[in-house]
Amino acid sequence: MFLPVESVLSSAFTSVADAVAYLLRIRVLLTVVSCSRCGSSVQRYPSRPTVWHCNDHDCAHQVTVFAGSFFSRLHLPCNKVLRIAYKFLSGRSISLISAETGVSRVSVGKVVRMLREAIITEVLYEDLREESLLGGAEIVVAADESLFERGEGNEEDALLVLGAVEEESGRFRASIVPNHLASTLIPQLRSWIRRNSIVVTDQYSSYRSLGASLGAVHQVVTHRYEWVNEEGFTTNAIESLWSRLKRAIPIRDRIPGVLQLRLDEQRWRWNHRTELWNALMRTLTVHPH
Numbered sequence: 001m002f003l004p005v006e007s008v009l010s011s012a013f014t015s016v017a018d019a020v021a022y023l024l025r026i027r028v029l030l031t032v033v034s035c036s037r038c039g040s041s042v043q044r045y046p047s048r049p050t051v052w053h054c055n056d057h058d059c060a061h062q063v064t065v066f067a068g069s070f071f072s073r074l075h076l077p078c079n080k081v082l083r084i085a086y087k088f089l090s091g092r093s094i095s096l097i098s099a100e101t102g103v104s105r106v107s108v109g110k111v112v113r114m115l116r117e118a119i120i121t122e123v124l125y126e127d128l129r130e131e132s133l134l135g136g137a138e139i140v141v142a143a144d145e146s147l148f149e150r151g152e153g154n155e156e157d158a159l160l161v162l163g164a165v166e167e168e169s170g171r172f173r174a175s176i177v178p179n180h181l182a183s184t185l186i187p188q189l190r191s192w193i194r195r196n197s198i199v200v201t202d203q204y205s206s207y208r209s210l211g212a213s214l215g216a217v218h219q220v221v222t223h224r225y226e227w228v229n230e231e232g233f234t235t236n237a238i239e240s241l242w243s244r245l246k247r248a249i250p251i252r253d254r255i256p257g258v259l260q261l262r263l264d265e266q267r268w269r270w271n272h273r274t275e276l277w278n279a280l281m282r283t284l285t286v287h288p289h
């Protein structure tokens with residue numbers, strides 16, 4: 001995971017004026033060039049960096065720099081919101097962020113919730129694109145299901161997750177599924193994986209028709225006898241995805257209505273891991289109407 005060194009952002013984290021300047025520079029906030037009432041030029045005064053003032057004294061219209069933005073929905077100063085966002089991206093818990101920033105847990109919780117909403121919206125948007133599909137000719141995708149348990153040996157409340165991951169890139173999809181039936185697993189995989197892919201699974205019977213249904217080359221690894229099949233394929237990619245996701249998603253989040261959101265958030269984090277901070281800033285960008 002890549003985050004810019006905190007010191008690069010430190011002035012934006014400590015000063016409202018610097019935070020506003022930063023957000024305007026990276027275009028998360030829109031730069032207002034003229035007054036919406038009278039068309040005169042506008043400016044921000046150093047003493048009030050969060051307000052655009054109309055330069056026509058008779059008009060004197062003012063508008064906040066946060067108009068229509070993520071920040072307008074929060075009561076915290078924007079520099080604190082940025083600092084909380086940074087700590088959230090780096091994987092800290094709400095309590096730890098609260099302790100490190102001196103912002104109440106309730107307020108940190110609200111910021112984190114809103115950041116997650118922005119991320120999930122972005123993921124859903126990205127999923128609509130053709131490039132979000134996995135695999136293709138000669139591309140190896142490993143698929144499997146795994147139980148996300150609510151505690152050691154607590155299988156009763158566990159949720160079943162189906163996943164598929166491109167061996168080479170690590171790009172993946174993961175969804176809660178109601179059961180292990182072929183009629184559940186196969187259509188889900190077909191919606192994620194391109195035809196002509198090479199799909200590796202274990203010997204589980206629900207995958208028997210996978211090759212024909214997906215128009216894919218199906219490679220089976222029979223785990224009772226082997227870790228690598230005769231042609232050299234393994235399910236290692238999906239095994240390591242499961243351990244990564246289970247490390248990242250705490251047990252308290254493994255409940256219906258939450259787990260899927262966390263899986264999607266982890267997918268966003270993976271897809272943008274080389275530029276996580278910038279990707280988050282893009283999800284917060286105000287688009288002009």
Ligand SMILES: [Zn+2]
Binds near residue numbers: 039040059
């Ligand atoms: Zn004006």
